[in-house]
Amino acid sequence: MLEAGTDYELRCQLIGHAKPRPDYGGGSITFRRDQLLKIAHPYEEGLFDCVVERSMRT
Numbered sequence: 001m002l003e004a005g006t007d008y009e010l011r012c013q014l015i016g017h018a019k020p021r022p023d024y025g026g027g028s029i030t031f032r033r034d035q036l037l038k039i040a041h042p043y044e045e046g047l048f049d050c051v052v053e054r055s056m057r058t
Contacts (some may be wrong), residue, residue: 004038007031 001011010032012018027035 001039006038007035010035 001014007027010027
């Protein structure tokens, strides 16, 4: 996340670490989405189809 340039506060929240800086709101949901997209890994379409199919059977 550091190499991707993810926001410091969001990194702390995702990892569960306390942060030494004061909390000033954390940004909008759009800001957080854009930050998370920096670390999202692409995957092949259909990769999780078997998991969905299995969960629908139970």
